[in-house]
Amino acid sequence: MDYASLKQKLQAFERQLDATLAALPSRQWASSSALRIASELYEIGAFKNSGTDRAEYLDYGYAILASHFVAGEVGYQADISREADLRQLIADLSFASHYYMIREYLYYSYNVPESMSWSFGEGRVEIRFSDKSIPRQFFTVYNDQMLGSQSHFRNFNHSAEIIRLLENEPEGVVTPNFETADPLMRAEADLKLAAYFSLIAPDSQIDLGGYSYAQFLNVYRMLLTKALYHRYLARAQDAVGAIYMPEGQLLDGIAGELGISLDIGRRILKDLVFDLDAAANRVDATYFSLMREGEPGGRIVMRPHHFATAEGLVNMLRVIAQRRPQTFLDRVSNEIGRAFVQRVKAAWEAEGFTCLSEVSLRDFDPKLPDIDLLVISCEPTLGYIIHVCELKCPVPPRWAKDQLKVLNKDSVSKAFRQVEVLQRFLRTEAGVQFLARVLPKEGHPHFRDFVVALNHLIITSDNAGMFFGAETTRAINFRTLERLLSRSDGDMALIQHILSTYDEHADEALVTTMVEFQLGSLTVAYEGVTASPLLEFPQGSWRSSPDRQAMVDAFIADGAHPFDVLELHPPDVVVNDHSIRVTADEEVPKK
Template identity: 75%
Template structure:
């Protein structure tokens, strides 16, 4: 991946980075004291500056979490320092840099040409060499912000909740709290709808001694608790982390949800980062809740963090790592099938004809199924088809997860399947197959028509990261759903966005060099920073009142789909049923 000399320099730098992390002063503090202080600092920062402004604290928090939950005591000489906010912030900032450099090291060691490293004159610079990497970061964040606007477009109860909690005692059931609860429940349900899961809320699949429905009930209860404390902090300037004895939490779960303590304890085990998670090498970034030291230590919640942590997908990551066989048997197929249904419904909502999981075995047993075949009836052309490959790995949280798309059975496999399907479609069997998939009633205006074909890979998260050299376009389902909603069925708009998205994203995203000191080394690394939102234009095709008049004029003027050959278009098939032949186009 790197030449020998550069690899040696990078490895030496990595060892120096690891040593500096181990030497941080707070690594010698009492784990529980450090956990409490870091949790309070995160919540205070989120309260004062907003959750987006404390992402660096959360990154550092996850790097230092193994010490936080260790239960280890600090040295006697450090006891007074365990309330040193300045030192904790300095260490969290360094750990945040460590988190980012760890990402870049993973990319550099595993993907040729991913990152550019420069070592000279006591300075290290790390920049993106592969444009698909910053584009991925931008796309995911852009999707989250625009998706949140969409889901919460009609929610306007925040000020009312704040008013109701203004002078209320904390944790006491009053008439005002009873009035506020259904409003917070509505907010919680909107958040859950926006999160990645795809699994039915009442699903009885076994996640490891508990069902998905039971997990979701517990998660919703905790999300409500986080929202309550977040609002309470704003209403009464009472910001801070929440410390929950597990026995109290188990009692509340049983009383409110009817889930027994043994089952609830298993659910919490997959939601709370503790010493067992450290021993099992489960990454701390998968968790929002932390446990103080001992096995029965209190559970620490950062309300501002938990309220945006997307814990549904996080628990799937934990299960996939801890119980991979159970994940494959219980979760993987259900997510895959639900993913196809969700993507299909997004196309159908805009008037497209869809066929899912189309088998080609009658033609050749080695051919892959077509996950989704999308057909657009084009009144003045014929038909446009999207042959879609869908890949739904659990969305990643950090670099090691992101690199899994390169596994032979993940997103990388889709490109090989597309090439197989392209070759098949060019055969006589492929032509007959396409003809058979068209609407049986025929085209509304012509017997001889043109069929355009495009191939598209749709993923749960990946927007082409690491696949910049591939010709087949990749889009994640959140971006696609938003595009389809705004398209009004305008295929030309959809095609234009698919062909130009990378260019527009690269123009919109903003990067800056982040600098820090590592011993005598000055280190600078490129990172995606606050960028303008990139929204798609609003289409007006199907709702255009002049649409039918334009189509009628085209037909009345004697125009014909075959006139398209005056403009050379890719991947065309001519189907002329009036002469009974199928001709392959360019």
């Protein structure tokens, strides 16, 4: 089927989806009653963590229906005590969850035509991944989150103690047991914030639009501690449920605890709460964990489990970027970019590598891009291995429209073109001169003549090569890279091996399943990535190996030389003898 014909089928299918979504019975209910039941169902799903009611499943549907939840519309007053109302909203959330996933796949298909495979048969539609980089991306993010969380919280062992302390305590009352539990919950909140994506200093006074980043972070920390308290209380007392907060009381609490004025507190909450204005301005509900009832004076609704697990700092950056794009560009974007380079640089340096950041090539050609990061590894039996790294740090995505922005010419796609420019330059005489300039001045510790091997790498804030499967340059997100480096023990051979084989191993580890639902008379089946075995990197033992120096000494004693590897014709090899510099494509001078 040609793309024009496929697009017509997709558009007709999308219209049927939209019509079915609009006709869901709960969309005729009073908005706030639907919001309350959906919020309670989410928390119950999070607490039980089983079956089709699990929180992750319900949250997709919750986001799709959120614009109705906050609309303040009148109608049937649904009640959580009525089984029929519960069943209806569960069914509607279920359909909306499927709608969310199909919307994702439609966005991919319209923008990257070969990304998904669509099959339209008699009474059945099947949707599968065509581009392997898409499920690989989902798996990579899941894998990073799970392994990162296990590592980050490995020393936090106070959960059982907090539950014990709160087991018989009245809600919202300061008691001796609460005072003992409170600093433990605050410590957990700080741990969570340290794990989130935010490269801005906690005390930063950057103006985000009427309030500073530091003020926002203090409010968010306070709310996160509150969410953890209610989450623990639910486990301690089987008191599962959402929290309903009058804005005035919340603002008074912010002012009293943090010394932040009511006006500034109100501005911060405006960017943290999904409400009528957010829906009207088409700010996506996936960026929010708090909802506001739509009636005048409507309360703010918190789902404690959601707030305690959502990447709230990323969400906030997304909201600011959409609502105040110039503020984001002028005050936030460059700050994040600079900090991102320093964080990635520190990860390499921690394993003993020499790093140069923001390296200008203007002396050679003013049209050449800067090199974001040069990583130099002194290899005792070879010479040097250099990673030429391009770094791109868009705010991590929340849904398909965000993910597709990596294709914009000023985003991740630009890095691949910059790599091509740098590859051409580094193969020239001027490029070889540049490499000689950045090598350690003291020379190689063992050889006057040696080999310099070049590798190019794109390091991102999230993208692990999604939509870039045809590119030859490896892309890796910084969390995967940090974990790889921390386990490498400075072994560049291990790092290179994992970089070159990661896609293959990820594809073997990830598990997909076909999910079905009914759309009128149609059965719709779509492929999704489900819980998969975790993929951890092997633990290296190079720099810490007691045998390392003996191996190097034996290499030298045997009369071996770095030039011996040239018989293998590795790519991008440069030989440097301090007087004659040639590329791998030229003849190597005889010695």
